[in-house]
Amino acid sequence: MSGARNLWVVGKRELRSYFATPVAYVFLVVFLLLAGFLSQFLGQFYEGGQANLESFFSFNIWLYLFLVPAISMRLWSEERRNGTIELLMTLPITETQAVLGKYLAAWAFCGVALALTFPIWITVAYLGDPDHGTIVTGYLGSFLMSGAFLAIGSMVSACTKNQVIAFVVTATVGFVFILADFPFITGVIDAYLPEVFGQLVRSIGFMTHFSGLQRGVVELPSVVFFGSLIAAALYVNTLLVAHVKAS
Amino acid sequence: MIEIRSLVKRFGPFTAVDGVDLDVARGEVLGFLGPNGAGKTTTMRMVTGFLAPTSGRACVCGLDVGEDRIAAQRLLGYLPEGAPAWPDMTPAELLDFAAQARGMDRAARRAAVGRAVERVQLESVLHKPIENLSKGFKRRVGLAQAILHDPDVLVLDEPTDGLDPNQKFEVRRLIAEMSEGKAIVLSTHILEEVDAVCTRATVMAKGRLVADGTPADLRAKDPRHGAVRVRLVDAGRAGAARATLAELASVSAIEDEDGALICLAAGGASPADAIYATCREHGFDLSELTPLEGRLDEVFRELTGAPARGERSTVGRTTEEAVR
Numbered sequence: 001m002s003g004a005r006n007l008w009v010v011g012k013r014e015l016r017s018y019f020a021t022p023v024a025y026v027f028l029v030v031f032l033l034l035a036g037f038l039s040q041f042l043g044q045f046y047e048g049g050q051a052n053l054e055s056f057f058s059f060n061i062w063l064y065l066f067l068v069p070a071i072s073m074r075l076w077s078e079e080r081r082n083g084t085i086e087l088l089m090t091l092p093i094t095e096t097q098a099v100l101g102k103y104l105a106a107w108a109f110c111g112v113a114l115a116l117t118f119p120i121w122i123t124v125a126y127l128g129d130p131d132h133g134t135i136v137t138g139y140l141g142s143f144l145m146s147g148a149f150l151a152i153g154s155m156v157s158a159c160t161k162n163q164v165i166a167f168v169v170t171a172t173v174g175f176v177f178i179l180a181d182f183p184f185i186t187g188v189i190d191a192y193l194p195e196v197f198g199q200l201v202r203s204i205g206f207m208t209h210f211s212g213l214q215r216g217v218v219e220l221p222s223v224v225f226f227g228s229l230i231a232a233a234l235y236v237n238t239l240l241v242a243h244v245k246a247s
Numbered sequence: 248m249i250e251i252r253s254l255v256k257r258f259g260p261f262t263a264v265d266g267v268d269l270d271v272a273r274g275e276v277l278g279f280l281g282p283n284g285a286g287k288t289t290t291m292r293m294v295t296g297f298l299a300p301t302s303g304r305a306c307v308c309g310l311d312v313g314e315d316r317i318a319a320q321r322l323l324g325y326l327p328e329g330a331p332a333w334p335d336m337t338p339a340e341l342l343d344f345a346a347q348a349r350g351m352d353r354a355a356r357r358a359a360v361g362r363a364v365e366r367v368q369l370e371s372v373l374h375k376p377i378e379n380l381s382k383g384f385k386r387r388v389g390l391a392q393a394i395l396h397d398p399d400v401l402v403l404d405e406p407t408d409g410l411d412p413n414q415k416f417e418v419r420r421l422i423a424e425m426s427e428g429k430a431i432v433l434s435t436h437i438l439e440e441v442d443a444v445c446t447r448a449t450v451m452a453k454g455r456l457v458a459d460g461t462p463a464d465l466r467a468k469d470p471r472h473g474a475v476r477v478r479l480v481d482a483g484r485a486g487a488a489r490a491t492l493a494e495l496a497s498v499s500a501i502e503d504e505d506g507a508l509i510c511l512a513a514g515g516a517s518p519a520d521a522i523y524a525t526c527r528e529h530g531f532d533l534s535e536l537t538p539l540e541g542r543l544d545e546v547f548r549e550l551t552g553a554p555a556r557g558e559r560s561t562v563g564r565t566t567e568e569a570v571r
Contacts, residue, residue: 002350009347013333020335020376083331087392090295090327091348092320245297 006093010101011108014075018109027070031113034063039120052130053138056120057214060142061178061206064149069170071106072153073163076237080161080244089245095238103154103234110146114139134216141213144226145206149174151233158240174206181205248273248400248430249294253303256289263289265454266303271430271447273399276422278445278462279434282551286454287434288328291404294432295325307400321349324398326406330389334378338369338388341377345392363391366421382409390418394425401425403433407440419444438543441465452551462543468550469541473512475519477526478535482506488531497521507535 018024038059039045045055079085088098124130153170160166179185181202190198202208209222249271256264264286271277279287292298294305296316305312310319332341342363346356364370367387372380377388386409393401406422407415415437422431422444435441441448441462448465450458458465466472477492479485489508493501497518502509512518519538526533 005350006348009344013336013344016340017333017335082334083327083329084333086292086297086327087331090297090320090323090325091345092317092350093348094317245299 003094003097006097007101007104010088010093010098011105014102014105015109018071018105023074024109027067027109028113028116031063031067032116034067035059035117036120038063045120050128053120053124053135054214056117057138057142057210060114061145061210064146065174065178066171068110068146068149069153069167069174071109072150072170073157073166075102075106075154076158076241076244077160077163077166080158081163085241085244089241095241095245099154099234099238099241103151103237106150106154107147110150111143114143114146131216137216137218138214141210141222144213144223145210148177148206148226148229148233151230151237152177155233155237155240158237158244177204177206179205181208248308249432250306251290251294251303252305254290254293254300254305255302256286256293256298257301262454264293264300267451267454267456269449269456269459271400271432273430274427275447276426276431276433276445278441278448279432279451280436280438280441280448280547281434281451283436285451285551287451288404290451291325291402291432291434292327295323295327295402296320297327321396322399324393324396324401326386326389326393326403328404329408330386332377332385332388332392334376336377337374338364338377338380338384338391339373341388342391342395345395349396351396359395359397360391362397363395366394367391368417383411383414386410387414387418390421399429401429401431403431405435406433407435407437415440438547441543450547450550457550458546465546466541466543468546469543470511471509471539471545472541473514473517474539475510475512475517475522476504476507476535476537476539477510477522477533478507480532480534484531488526488529491525491529491531492522495521495525509539 018027035056039053039056042059076085079088089095093101121135124135125132149170152173153166156170156173157163157166159169182205186198186202189201203225209219209225212219212222249269251267251269254264254267255262267286267290269277279291281287289298293300294307294312296312296319299313307319308322310322312319336344339360342360343356346359351359364373367390369384369387369391372384377385380388386406390403390406393403403422407418410418419440422433425431426444426446433440433444445462448458448460448462449456450465458468477488479488485506485508489501492498492508492510495510495518497513497516498510498521499513500511502511510518510522517538519536523533523536526536
């Protein structure tokens with residue numbers, strides 16, 4: 001009971017700190033502008049003539065690639081640099097509560113940013129007759145994927161006091177996950193290594209897992225993939241926080 | 248209230264805390280002295296559960312901090328070194344957050360925050376972002392956070408660092424006020440602080456405790472404790488006086504200092520009466536006869552391995568000669 005309470009206490013403080021500085025507003029404006037811009041001009045949202053949000057969702061992954069690290073980079077790096085990690089971890093709060101509370105706050109913030117793209121849903125509903133179930137699935141898939149990027153970012157941020165390093169490393173790791181199932185990568189692996197490696201690398205590719213969800217197909221393996229990636233990254237994150245404290 | 252047993256902390260090959268044993272009882276204010284890097288902060292971090300010990304243990308109110316960190320931290324108030332605080336929060340927000348993390352409901356939070364704010368006099372800056380506050384106010388925010396839940400055990404890492412003399416006085420008064428019914432540990436470089444607030448003082452050097460006692464005990468370790476400074480009206484007779492006084496049983500040795508004689512006590516009663524009587528008898532007219540107390544800074548230097556009084560002046564002279 002007090003565990004859930006502490007999650008809420010930590011998360012609320014975290015979320016409030018986003019809005020205490022311009023960080024939250026800059027992020028929201030940039031995210032919404034880019035989401036709209038990319039789906040209209042690169043994704044041919046209108047010219048495509050299709051009543052769905054595929055052109056919108058397909059660019060979310062690239063937006064997350066460099067916008068999510070901008071949120072996650074400060075999660076633990078800043079606590080370490082300010083020394084506030086000592087304040088936080090000498091209050092009666094466990095590492096797990098602190099990691100989860102901060103993570104959930106950041107994820108909720110991503111959720112807010114994503115939810116604020118609703119006008120594009122209204123537009124497509126006004127212009128045509130989309131499958132709303134597909135759109136809901138697409139949104140959930142996109143949210144889940146942002147959570148995966150974020151969990152990686154949170155974990156990386158616990159490794160360093162330097163936010164720039166946290167940003168760059170997170171974006172790079174995210175890029176690896178995106179590229180994993182691109183033909184030019186898997187082609188090379190298939191050509192030189194046993195088949196199992198190709199399958200392994202393909203199975204961690206964000207693109208494949210997300211493309212099903214954005215088309216409205218809830219594939220259990222994809223949900224499990226993102227879910228277990230989040231769980232694993234956050235578990236390592238708590239170990240890192242405990243280790244940082246110890247040294 | 249605090250029990251530390253064979254506490255050791257190593258960072259790689261470096262041993263920061265090397266087997267510390269310490270007990271602090273209710274009502275005690277323990278001053279933790281030592282040069283920078285002596286292991287004071289590391290010891291405090293282990294007591295408050297921020298660092299895990301390499302070996303040994305620290306207990307707070309009977310709870311092993313290593314095994315039962317959360318339960319121990321509930322009973323503990325801690326001001327970390329440098330009083331870290333989230334710069335974008337206001338003191339009101341930070342204190343409310345700390346109170347929530349300590350599981351207080353709304354009414355209890357309001358009461359606790361109000362009481363802490365009043366005690367450290369934060370009212371005027373309560374709603375300003377902490378990043379805009381002066382060093383003194385930041386320190387007081389940290390103090391308010393530490394005493395918020397009226398803990399039985401209070402650990403304060405340099406509580407008066409960066410404060411002006413008035414603020415230092417206030418903080419010391421606050422600590423003295425709270426000391427009844429609590430066990431308080433505070434670290435400091437300021438030796439006068441030990442006299443001002445501490446009932447007990449320990450000195451740490453290179454990871455070990457090298458002294459433990461009341462401030463008076465510590466002071467008595469100075470060779471000049473109980474000594475008497477004698478100055479003659481006619482400085483020319485100092486040599487003769489020196490020879491005479493050296494024969495007194497209550498004087499163990501005599502040192503020169505700026506034309507005055509420092510007669511070290513042989514232990515036991517002060518040699519002042521005997522010196523006075525002897526000087527009258529031999530017709531040495533005195534312009535000064537001052538009983539001396541031991542000085543904490545000398546004891547501190549002696550214990551922590553820095554050059555003490557005599558050695559330093561020798562070093563100074565040698566350098567001067569070398570320059571010539």
